[in-house]
Amino acid sequence: MSRPAPSSYRAFGAAHLGHAVPIREGSTAGQVGELDLVENLHYLHTTGLRPPVVHQQFSTNGMVTAASVTPVMKAHWGRRPFVDPTDWQIHVLAAMSGATDTGKVRFEAASNVAGGAGGSSDSALGVTIDVPAGSAQWTLVSGRFTCDPAQAIDWIEMHLFCSGATDTVRVHAVEIHPYLGSVAAGVTTAGFVPHDTLETSADDPLSTYTRQRMLGNLRTLWKTRSGSVVSYSDDLSRATAEIETTSASYQLVQVVPYRSGVGQVSLEWALSGHVTGAGTGNVKLVTSRMLAEGTSEVQALQNVWTSPYTAARHDWDDGGNAVLPVYENQSGHLYVYLQSDGAATARLHSLTAWWKDVA
Amino acid sequence: MRLPPIGFVPDDTWTVHNGQAAKAMHAQEIDRFTTWLATAPPPCPTFFGLWVAGTTFELEATAPQFVASCRLAFFACGRGRLDCTCDDDGTNVRMQVYQGDGSVPVVADADWWMLGPAKLPAYTADQDRALEVDEASSPVQVRLTWTITDFDGTHTLEVYAVRVVWDLHDEAAGALPA
Numbered sequence: 001m002s003r004p005a006p007s008s009y010r011a012f013g014a015a016h017l018g019h020a021v022p023i024r025e026g027s028t029a030g031q032v033g034e035l036d037l038v039e040n041l042h043y044l045h046t047t048g049l050r051p052p053v054v055h056q057q058f059s060t061n062g063m064v065t066a067a068s069v070t071p072v073m074k075a076h077w078g079r080r081p082f083v084d085p086t087d088w089q090i091h092v093l094a095a096m097s098g099a100t101d102t103g104k105v106r107f108e109a110a111s112n113v114a115g116g117a118g119g120s121s122d123s124a125l126g127v128t129i130d131v132p133a134g135s136a137q138w139t140l141v142s143g144r145f146t147c148d149p150a151q152a153i154d155w156i157e158m159h160l161f162c163s164g165a166t167d168t169v170r171v172h173a174v175e176i177h178p179y180l181g182s183v184a185a186g187v188t189t190a191g192f193v194p195h196d197t198l199e200t201s202a203d204d205p206l207s208t209y210t211r212q213r214m215l216g217n218l219r220t221l222w223k224t225r226s227g228s229v230v231s232y233s234d235d236l237s238r239a240t241a242e243i244e245t246t247s248a249s250y251q252l253v254q255v256v257p258y259r260s261g262v263g264q265v266s267l268e269w270a271l272s273g274h275v276t277g278a279g280t281g282n283v284k285l286v287t288s289r290m291l292a293e294g295t296s297e298v299q300a301l302q303n304v305w306t307s308p309y310t311a312a313r314h315d316w317d318d319g320g321n322a323v324l325p326v327y328e329n330q331s332g333h334l335y336v337y338l339q340s341d342g343a344a345t346a347r348l349h350s351l352t353a354w355w356k357d358v359a
Numbered sequence: 360m361r362l363p364p365i366g367f368v369p370d371d372t373w374t375v376h377n378g379q380a381a382k383a384m385h386a387q388e389i390d391r392f393t394t395w396l397a398t399a400p401p402p403c404p405t406f407f408g409l410w411v412a413g414t415t416f417e418l419e420a421t422a423p424q425f426v427a428s429c430r431l432a433f434f435a436c437g438r439g440r441l442d443c444t445c446d447d448d449g450t451n452v453r454m455q456v457y458q459g460d461g462s463v464p465v466v467a468d469a470d471w472w473m474l475g476p477a478k479l480p481a482y483t484a485d486q487d488r489a490l491e492v493d494e495a496s497s498p499v500q501v502r503l504t505w506t507i508t509d510f511d512g513t514h515t516l517e518v519y520a521v522r523v524v525w526d527l528h529d530e531a532a533g534a535l536p537a
Contacts, residue, residue, distance in 0.1 A: 011496065040397070222369050257522070262368055
């Protein structure tokens with residue numbers, strides 16, 4: 001008895017499943033059957049559908065850096081966790097400036113409130129990835145930490161520090177995607193019902209329920225594993241921002257192309273930013289559909305920009321905000337505008353947007 | 360299925376009824392749905408920044424199963440060229456960008472520029488084409504790089520956003536790999 005989770009997809013000809021072909025157990029060389037359908041389904045559940053939520057290369061000097069033994073939050077990305085995957089899998093391209101200290105790249109979830117220096121903590125919802133002393137640019141290091149799928153929105157924070165004060169840790173690029181290592185028994189939160197190898201055998205009757213369950217599982221995967229449209233974080237500790245304006249009229253600062261799929265009709269989003277001094281400023285988000293319909297989503301920015309940046313974080317789930325509607329199964333663009341009051345500087349420090357689960 | 364099911368549309372309405380030919384329509388529908396999910400991977404999210412000439416930029420990316428090539432897309436303004444590589448591809452690719460007059464690049468004048476479609480081997484250097492990825496039935500890690508070269512001292516190129524576009528299995532190459 002087992003719930004297989006193969007590491008690859010097995011493509012086979014439709015003739016194996018044709019009319020009048022006997023039911024086979026399958027999953028053996030030269031024979032295709034019910035277990036192959038199950039294994040491909042489980043492969044998608046665990047490995048095949050892991051859309052990246054963060055995919056970024058830092059542009060200013062090609063890196064973000066830290067030379068302190070105290071953690072400093074250098075980047076953050078807001079995202080609704082996936083329902084079924086248990087972890088965030090992280091890949092980092094990093095380097096050390098010298099051969100003395102070990103670099104530390106710590107990722108953690110903001111929803112875990114245990115606090116530490118610079119907003120960093122040693123909570124369970126986080127992982128510290130070592131960058132070995134003397135690592136050349138760019139060395140791939142990886143890690144993984146548990147996510148909290150109960151959160152409607154969570155912020156993944158990246159903190160940098162070193163084992164000593166001699167060398168500098170440098171981070172060039174980050175990729176984060178959901179992770180699920182095995183097929184657990186029982187119905188998942190999303191409604192995925194695992195299959196067991198004992199459920200089908202050669203020449204045994206095949207229940208309608210088994211087929212219904214396979215279809216139900218495929219629909220669950222289709223609806224709950226949607227990808228992201230944009231994932232951006234500036235170096236949060238810089239004095240300025242890559243995206244900023246002093247203009248009193250809205251300035252178009254980015255245009256993000258997207259392609260919605262079947263059933264995808266809205267984007268959820270999160271951003272952080274602030275306005276200098278006591279000034280006022282806004283971020284405006286407009287999709288192609290909103291442009292056609294004459295609507296927009298405007299988020300007023302606050303004047304506070306202090307780690308852990310809680311007051312500067314906003315999302316679709318805040319009071320007064322909403323998801324961004326898009327046309328289903330269409331190409332379009334997300335237009336990002338920034339506005340100040342003409343005197344202060346409005347800064348956009350991070351922006352993420354992802355497909356809302358299909359209803 | 361041995362090929363991606365072009366035109367497949369998932370929905371909630373299809374129902375398995377007792378008495379239907381279970382081994383034909385049902386199983387093939389499940390196989391079609393499964394293969395559609397496996398060959399329609401979600402996109403890589405776009406990321407912002409301000410990239411200029413002088414540095415080689417690198418990106419680690421997990422290519423989903425059955426990705427045969429990838430194209431980098433740049434939201435750029437100015438004049439210059441972009442040279443890109445992938446560690447699965449032995450030859451570099453090159454794209455010339457001519458967006459605005461290039462004397463003062465600004466984001467308001469920027470537009471998206473994307474590498475051209477995949478070409479059949481044998482490749483030569485500096486073609487404007489997609490970068491090859493070793494297609495497999497499981498995810499593949501690739502390392503992508505790009506560098507910016509200004510047209511000249513007075514005509515420069517700036518990049519404001521980047522995205523990776525995965526190109527799926529080319530049917531001309533035959534069945535999906537095992």
